[in-house]
Amino acid sequence: MFDNSIGVAIVIQQPLSVVIIGGGAAGMSAAVAARRGAESASVECFITLLERNARPGTKIRISGGGKCNVTHQGTPAEILEQGFLRKNERRFLRNALYGFSNTDLLELLHSRGVETEVRPDGKVFPLSGDASSVAVAFEELLKELSVKIISSCRVRNVELKDGMFLITAAAEPLAADVVILATGGVSYSKTGTTGDGLIIARKLGHSIKESSAALAPVYTLKAPPASLSGISLRSAGLVASAGGKTAERRGDLLFTHRGFSGPAALSLSRDIAGLCREFGSASLFADLFPEHTPAELDQLLLQHARRHGAQMVRKFLQICPIAPLKKGLSEAPQGTIPTALVPFIIRHALLEIDITWSTLQKEQRHSLLTVLKRFPLGAVRSVPIDQGEVSAGGVDLGEVNPKTMQSRIVPNLFICGELLDYAGEIGGYNLQAAFSTGWTAGTSALKKA
Ligand SMILES: Cc1cc2nc3c(=O)[nH]c(=O)nc-3n(C[C@H](O)[C@H](O)[C@H](O)COP(=O)(O)OP(=O)(O)OC[C@H]3O[C@@H](n4cnc5c(N)ncnc54)[C@H](O)[C@@H]3O)c2cc1C
Known part of the structure; x- marks a missing residue:
């Protein structure tokens, strides 16, 4: 029995099928958290991550000029205050940033051999100066956790049928009990972020705030x-x-x-x-x-x-x-x-x-x-929206539960990362928000009621 946080407890047969769409910071973090959640709740489940690029983590690899400003130093309260200028965004991200903080992220990275350094301005980078070390750490962890990664797989549609999600990418639709949508924003579209998730979310009933340039x-x-x-x-x-x-x-x-x-x-x-x-x-x-x-x-x-x-x-x-x-x-x-x-x-x-x-x-x-x-x-x-490090706009925050990242409209649909209508400042805040909201989604998707 799983809590869908909109009032209805849903009985789902095991093994559960969890499909994460988008293998960026949010999607990979969600996959790790989902597997850990499944293990601690002793739930049998298949976790599949679908990524349209040849490998997950494309944006992480180019972030911070190839050095990846992975997060910012400070308490979650300071991260919220400095990194997110709009009140509604701070309110929305609060739970996620406390639930999976910069300290949690750095502990995870350190445990995977990615040492980090704090610069005098508070920005945190991998000590190696190599952004891909962060993506690789997550990629390897996912493999160890038996998350099935299907690359070069562009999801075109997600629909609900008889209480299941049907995900159309290649020929055969994939069925899932739980979907975590993490397809990112719409800038740097050559990295795979062309707004597919916005179309999918809108079709599933969500309101979308118009995309606009940020950090451009x-x-x-x-x-x-x-x-x-x-x-x-x-x-x-x-x-x-x-x-x-x-x-x-x-x-x-x-x-x-x-x-x-x-x-x-x-x-x-x-x-x-x-x-x-x-x-x-x-x-x-x-x-x-x-x-x-x-x-x-x-x-x-x-x-x-x-x-x-x-x-x-x-x-x-x-x-x-x-x-x-x-x-x-x-x-x-x-x-x-x-x-x-x-x-x-x-x-x-x-x-x-x-x-x-x-x-x-x-x-x-x-x-x-x-x-x-x-x-x-x-x-x-x-x-120019495409040249922004992030894009503002996205899935309306009012339609997503900030404690779980679960859709308030579609049970068992979780939405995380830059696909949501927030945009942070320069300084590692955007990756942290993606990792934190992803983690919250993954954890909540497997939480027993
Ligand atoms: C040049 C640049 C530098 C940056 N530097 C920093 C930095 O140093 N620090 C920082 O905090 N932030 C930085 N950012 C912002 C940060 O990278 C993003 O905010 C963050 O990666 C968002 O994570 P996400 O997982 O939500 O989305 P993304 O990382 O964009 O991941 C979404 C994934 O979904 C996939 N996808 C999309 N549609 C589909 C589909 N239909 N089917 C399957 N897969 C799909 C995409 O291919 C992509 O891999 C930078 C951004 C850019 C562009």
Whole structure:
């Protein structure tokens, strides 16, 4: 007898057939947890994992630039707080991240010989610097646990017939008592994530939140000037605005030949995509003094002008820290304004290139201030979804029980990983969420009522 968490206890004949669709972090974690659950509940079961690629774990192998930022250091509460900016996502992921935490994941990896290191910023990587070691550890564990892996097998359809699932991939449909759907998001589609799971979930009765880009580079309609390509603004503010709405992020911002990347742009890309969807386009600005209000910055510039009247404004900008603390300009926590950017600041502020502080008029100071607080970066019309490290959107979280990952609509259907409507920040949070939700699904699928 199994608890389907929607009120009905279902009697299922043993051996039970559990089919996991998708062999990414979530699917493989679900398979391990299901086998362990079956063993501890003394349930006889066949566990089959269907993966459309030649091997499971494709995305793990390319993650973190081939080094795999597998999780983040901290308590589950800290992981939730730093890794997931939206309240509903934090609420949904809470159980899973406590149930199978970063510590649990690392213990599992260490037990399989994958040693890890914590970087100063809290990101955790395999010590070997080899992302495939994580995928291989899971793959080998699955084989030891007698999970049948069927690769190069693309599932096309899942339907319910007489209380069983019928899964269509190749010629003969496969029957299953329990299905765990773990087909991932829709970005990096060349890795196999083309949204099949969304179609399957919708056909089974689930609502799907529209997919959208996240953790993606941002391309502006007009590319930044070539001389700026490659420069980085350390710890700047990135602001996107459209239709009276704004969204912003603090972090390093990288100018590329097509627009912007780096942590600030990647993190804000989901909001930028949202603004573009709502208003057709969004304007981007850099805030070089995110710690200061315009009035505070005006005071700072005024003080500086009084003390350094003979200095050229351009010279000042060349040594000016980005995001200085409120204490003063000498407090530079991160870096200085890149020299290549200075002529553009001067030009946008409509100043002469050799103007000195003593000759700078009040309006000119205000104009400089405006540019330092809102350096225009250009307009964006859309964010490329396929280039995001993850995609936002997916199966509606309200239709999945966060304690079990079981569908609230279809008994014995479990949904986990990036297929669900959440998206984490850069830092190992997305893999951790996939492993945790997968583990929860696998454990719950085999839990006795
Ligand atoms: C370039 C890149 C770098 C990244 N780096 C990091 C990082 O360092 N740290 C981090 O935390 N996150 C990172 N991510 C995000 C992270 O990899 C994903 O969020 C995570 O892998 C999602 O796991 P998942 O199991 O839900 O989905 P996936 O890993 O995408 O797995 C889904 C699997 O389902 C299979 N599948 C799909 N449809 C079918 C079907 N019809 N039939 C059978 N199989 C199917 C796919 O082939 C795929 O193998 C990165 C992503 C990318 C693209």
